[in-house]
Amino acid sequence: MKIHEYQAKELLQRYGVPIPAGRMATTAEHAQDIARGLGRLPVVVKAQIHAGGRGKGGGVKLCRSLDEVFARASEMLGMVLKTHQTGPEGREVRRLLVEEGVDIECELYAGLVLDRAQGRVVFMMSSEGGVDIEEVAEKTPEKIHKVVVDPVTGLMPYQVRKLVFACGLRPEMVGKAVKLCRGLYDAYTATDASILECNPLIVTRDGDFLALDAKMVFDDNALYRHPSLNELRDLDEEDPKEVEAKVYDLSYIALDGNIGCLVNGAGLAMATMDIIKQSGGEPANFLDVGGGATVEKVKAAFSILLRDPKVEAVLVNIFGGIMKCDVIAEGIIRAAREVELTLPLVVRLEGTNVEEGKALLSASDIDVVSADNMIDAAQKVVRLAAERRAAMATATATANAKAKE
């Protein structure tokens, strides 16, 4: 789960991480009030969306007067911000962070992430702050310094010293750095974060650290033990279909293609997407109904993926292990009836009770094309989608022609 910058900063502050004074606003008037309350200019107005690269997209503005704050906030609220992380459709800005402007001595990067190969958390620091860190990692990896944290001891002062000296900071910064870095590590572990980044983390002219930006992503599997984090969820930032899928414990991710797919198991779901693409189609989604799918879940899955207007045909690929194929067939039949499915449907069933499942499907009144294996299924669904598109185009052309007469 992602949260906004202003929420991450409030959270980090509780762990002793210094942040600039500021507050969140949802209207231009509110933004101006906050700026007035800060008592000094300039201030910075920052668009709050769950994506990075906001500065380049026009989502961060320095304002030297209260009038300017009002003007910039009015422009930003409601605008669709496009960054390299939002995709071409962009994100609507609904919240702003109004913050004091600060004098920057130097900009650093600090980040915590899981190193999968070692099964440990790594703390990273770089003197190349304020820029795209992925680019630094790619072009000058030697400028990113890392220490691996032992979960028993936590981040140790000697590790912080290593980072401080590697980044070329003055020795008198060590004390402050230890306090700051341990605060970041504590915040990371106490909230079960999966990513924590401050980019930039700055040193002010007065020689203090300040987290000028903050990004936090949490481990979804651990949210059950952090009920207060759930209150930070911003549903406006999430795909409504993905939100609904979570209610039914389905793993759904919206993509851009034309073939809706419903699969059991994450690996098989990814492989199904791949084979659709290889067969000339584009997957419209990733959807894993899980190992213990019930009729209710299959029904919910169908209705969610059919709400995507780009879907032209549906592919169901089920490998019945513990889950029996006849139960799945029943679920498909009931779901197709209840959602009044009009799109072409290709079903590939394999595994436990496959004969019974296929018999149920062919005896039903729903229009199902059955497939024998994955490649057969993918080719059939791509062809049917194309045929449907052609038929729709002809129908529209005929209707237009009639309308002209």
Add this chain to the structure above:
Amino acid sequence: MAIWVNRDTTVLVQGITGSAGSFHARQMLEYGTRVVGGVTPGKGGQRFEERVPIFDTVAEAVEKTEATATIIYVPAAFAADAILEAVDAGVGLIVAITEGIPVLDMVKVARAMDRSKSRLIGPNCPGIITPGQVKLGIMPGHIHQPGRVGVVSRSGTLTYEAVWQLSALGIGQSTCVGIGGDPVNGTSFIDVLEAFDRDPETDGVIMIGEIGGTAEETTADYIKRSFRKPVAGLVAGRTAPPGKRMGHAGAIIAGGQGTAAEKIAALQEAGVHIAPAPSALGETMKTALSRGRAG
């Protein structure tokens, strides 16, 4: 022979009275697995299905049954505790089926197991099966056939798909191991491959990877250096967009790392026969067996 489990393996089921645990314990018994005990705190002294004794603690179960392996079905919130209880009791092989364990719990488990002699398979995996002998997991037993091809995979149903394709071609399996889809797990591809390399009853291996992390790349290095048997491979997630978690917590492409293309290139470089499509895994293994290493 096969690897790690055979007909002599004696098995405990942790969480045997839960819905998943009891269902799969029954399935394992039907398959012929020697389930010698169950563990559910507070239910010690009872019996499962009137034959399997239930114990309060893993330590007591090990003492009374001399079990050599355990399989864990307890809910995610309690799974790390269950794994470490089994480690503490000295169980040699621990299979964790549980999905959704918080990553930082697994970081602690991995640290605690640093010097342990126990092997952990999973979590978030279908388990391990030596066809015709023993099943420790949730996989459908009947699609397997005893034989001489090993299977190792990060995915559940995609493993079934591979096994089914093999069996349809008349190619049996020595042992199939699901290492799980989580970012921190107990057994790596390399651990499994090393065991297959030493196993005289395994002639070749199917390896199924997916996007995220760099395990496939590291494994490719190992295969190139020291693995002597033919390998057929697949990497799922060629079409996955970056930054999104594809069901498995591990399946996320971060910062351009862990893409399918990079993994496939590394594996091909190491002489792995990459299946041109997920539907061609069985055929690819057949070719690999007849030709040896690719490239």
